Amino acid sequence: MTAAGQENQPLPITTGTPRGMPQVARARRRWRPKTSWLTQGLFVVLLAGLAVLFIYPFLWLVSASLKPKGETFDNKLIPAHWAWNFTGPDRPIPFTQYLFNVAPVARWFFNSFWISGLAALAVTLSSAMVAFSFAYFRFPLRNFLFAILLATMMLPGQVTMIPVYLLWNKVGNFTLAHDWLPHIGTNTQYPLWVPNLFSSAFYVFLQRQFFLGIPRDYFEAARIDGDNYFTMFWRIALPLAKPALIVTFIFEVQAKWFDLMTPLIYLRDRSAFTVPLGLKTLLDQFNSSGGGVGDYQVIMAGTLLMILPMLILFGLFQKYFIEGISTQGRKG
């Protein structure tokens, strides 16, 4: 399973990993407490019961999203009547509504996809540059600057949130006043991904640890082969740091896919929404306490669709999710 890929990795990565990415897999082959078969059997039964508790909300959601209006909450695992709530003929409100007809949902998914992807790519590359510099070069003020970088991780986002919003507002006014500039600022999607061009302290920290684990000889050899600093970074450092880059990328995709507050602050135009903000407005629209008409099947279908891409990402990169998380614990 996950351990298999570990053995195919080039040696320097495994040995050089500082407080390592691949440790989970290696550790799993290690010792574990002796436990009798009977106890183990009991534990498995217990875990199976708990696993049902953990999975049931997902099953419930899948089933609820396939039920017709009015049966959403009958709590039957197998729907009494099946219904396709995603697309269908556009009809006026008293009838059952469909997810993709009630709002520009397809657009929201498209927005979330490209914003997550672009933001993750931007933060991965910019953080890699910064992390590599802190790990490889010796330069005046290096330790001082790195200490500042670590300190910024303690700062709650709320402190900078308001001035950053006002800054984007200013940028917006400026670009609107000049016809030759594209509209960049509040009420556009730029604030959702442009800050990622400037790296992120947490990822710099994570990647620096990784770069430190790569033997310096590799870089010196590349220099002797005629690489300059930039080609060395691009040809040698980045490929060697691939595991750390992948962890950064998927963590940031996840962060953007999850984020509700930033779109809530910056986006007004419905067609510019991301999935979390879109789903929140659907919830407000159809929840009866919000004066809605109770088309809960639409909310269920939307919630399911929102989870699916993360499930696929997790399925593809499970190893990196788990290793990325376990590495965090070792920061101490």
Add this chain to the structure above:
Amino acid sequence: MPGPSRARHWLSGFRERETWVAYLFIFPWIFGFLVLTLGPMLFSLYYSFTNYGLQQIAGIEDTKTVGLDNYQRLLDDPKIAASLKNTFVYTLMMVPATIIVALLLAMILMRITEKLAGAFRTIFYLPQITPPVAIGVLVLFLFNGTFGIVNRALALIGIEGPFWTTDPHWIKPTLAIMDVWGCGGTMVILLAALYGVPRQLYEAASMDGAGRWRRFKDVTLPMISPALFFSFIILTLAGLSAFTQAYTAFFGAGQAGSQNEAALFYAIYLFQNAFQYFNMGFASAMAWLLFAISLAITAVNFGVGRRFVYYQGEQKK
């Protein structure tokens, strides 16, 4: 020795080509730090002493400094105290519950065969990749007092479940329960720590006659204490700035009522002040209070942690 020669040596670093390349590489961070962190921090501090708001954004009125008024209002506004209390109560429920459940799961996973443990670990991790907005939606419907499946299930075993999402007393426990459901991340961290405990320690302890409980208390706990401590700090900070789940489930167009007040977390009230009422001066003061509280709690944690957390690595270095 500090002195003129050392200063010259230090400055001469800037004559090296390598230095310039290095600064070129960290330029993205320096720019981001100045424009998106340090600058905004200073502005935020300034705004917290002003009446900055909608009129000032629109340029209709000038910004006035109001001294400590915003900070005085932190004391006077009953919603500040209420939202802080909500946040603390929720954090106090969520953090220990998550860590205890995660530790129990990790310790059981460690004792079964690897293949099964891997499969269960994947299952327990799933809530962690569920978007918080989706969790907020699920909270509303799974825990609904009348038709929610949680109360249906409780009814099967003869318990009349409370109105989880509308009874003010039950809202924070409900949100905390959903967080325990998402304990997979903490569990993975603790599991990695458990696998890292050297077996020799257990063998030595057994030879000295230590029983199960003693081995847990005197070997396992100290050895995984850095991971426990880390989880504790991260979860506490997450609890203090909790926003998305509660906002999704309880705040929005037309959602008003008593349940709202029970779910009004500090980060939500801050957000409302900043971007719904546009009391940006006051919201800035709120942000600095949040920063101060986070720092104070983390400092206390580190102070207490120093007595309990055992870092193996310290000896090696």
